[in-house]
Amino acid sequence: MGLAESTARSQAGGLADGTTQWLSNSWSELQPSGKAKRRRRHQGSSASLAELAQQPARLKNLVAPGGPPIVVALLDSGIDTDHHQSLSNSLWNNSKESADGIDNSKNGMIDDITGWNFVGNNPWANDDEGHGTMMASIITRQAPMVRLMNLKVMDANGTANMRYISAAIDYAVENDADVINLSLGARSSDASVTRAIEKALEAGVIVVAASGNNGGKKSLFPANVPGVWSAGATDRKGNIKEWSNGGQGKGPQHVLIHGTKLKALKMGGGNGHTTGTSAAAAHLSGLFANLLYLQQNQR
Numbered sequence: 153m154g155l156a157e158s159t160a161r162s163q164a165g166g167l168a169d170g171t172t173q174w175l176s177n178s179w180s181e182l183q184p185s186g187k188a189k190r191r192r193r194h195q196g197s198s199a200s201l202a203e204l205a206q207q208p209a210r211l212k213n214l215v216a217p218g219g220p221p222i223v224v225a226l227l228d229s230g231i232d233t234d235h236h237q238s239l240s241n242s243l244w245n246n247s248k249e250s251a252d253g254i255d256n257s258k259n260g261m262i263d264d265i266t267g268w269n270f271v272g273n274n275p276w277a278n279d280d281e282g283h284g285t286m287m288a289s290i291i292t293r294q295a296p297m298v299r300l301m302n303l304k305v306m307d308a309n310g311t312a313n314m315r316y317i318s319a320a321i322d323y324a325v326e327n328d329a330d331v332i333n334l335s336l337g338a339r340s341s342d343a344s345v346t347r348a349i350e351k352a353l354e355a356g357v358i359v360v361a362a363s364g365n366n367g368g369k370k371s372l373f374p375a376n377v378p379g380v381w382s383a384g385a386t387d388r389k390g391n392i393k394e395w396s397n398g399g400q401g402k403g404p405q406h407v408l409i410h411g412t413k414l415k416a417l418k419m420g421g422g423n424g425h426t427t428g429t430s431a432a433a434a435h436l437s438g439l440f441a442n443l444l445y446l447q448q449n450q451r
Contacts, residue, residue, distance in 0.1 A: 222299070222445045224330065225331065227303045228279075229280065229306035231284050232419045232420065233278075239289065242298060242299060244267065250265075263275045270316035270320050271304055277302045277304035279419050281307070281309070282420075283306065286416035287433075291437055292438070294441070295438040295441035297445050301324060301327065318342070318348040321351075321352055329357060331444070332357055334380075335361075335430035337363070339373070346374070360383060360433050361381070361433055362375060363398070364397035365396065365397070367394055367397065371384075382397075384398065384406060385408070385428065385432040386409065386432075388413070411432025
């Protein structure tokens with residue numbers, strides 16, 4: 153599909169049936185790069201994703217009373233919280249703001265309590281396309297302890313302006329997100345988005361992006377930015393899908409993970425399934441959130 157230089161699009165495929173599967177890699181193998189200046193990051197852990205897959209109930213027993221939640225910034229089409237209470241319950245809360253019509257945090261955004269709608273320039277980041285709701289549900293399905301920072305950068309057509317993406321990344325970093333999920337991609341790069349990602353990586357934030365669905369050898373932008381985790385898609389048996397971009401040149405930063413027929417919640421209510429490297433990226437973001445959560449509670 154042709155894309156203008158100033159926009160990116162979601163990397164979701166068609167809807168289908170199926171179940172999820174966990175990737176088997178150690179934390180040391182998946183440890184992100186970056187200077188790790190943040191409050192808790194990347195100290196290393198003996199935990200593995202395979203262990204979490206075998207014993208998912210372990211996470212419920214690892215809650216540190218009063219411990220900070222893992223925050224995943226979802227840059228997407230918004231989240232349908234009106235029809236999905238579980239997603240509403242998983243929203244991040246901005247402790248710097250109150251619903252009083254005042255810009256308490258002095259960031260130019262009034263009442264940005266759970267995130268921001270960069271498309272409409274308002275605090276109501278509702279989903280009007282469906283993609284964001286599916287990605288949110290994949291992340292929370294893998295990591296039920298997360299809090300989702302809802303940052304709407306896509307319009308009702310599934311297109312995101314690069315200005316919105318770079319501003320949303322900056323917002324996520326300023327508000328201490330642990331993981332940034334970018335289930336979107338473009339054929340052309342953008343300097344402002346690259347700079348925002350570089351700042352996020354320097355701050356120790358994990359950045360995950362969809363590799364792309366056009367079967368190319370290389371990941372799309374921004375999955376091709378150094379330091380970003382590029383998510384390619386496999387089926388539930390681990391077979392690489394022919395439409396999944398290959399991440400050539402990414403080395404260990406390109407991860408193949410289940411991204412077909414994943415269970416997901418639908419905009420407007422109900423359940424469905426989705427396929428694509430967008431889903432793979434959301435899956436990977438959820439696993440990173442699990443590892444960070446397990447890590448902070450093992451200390």
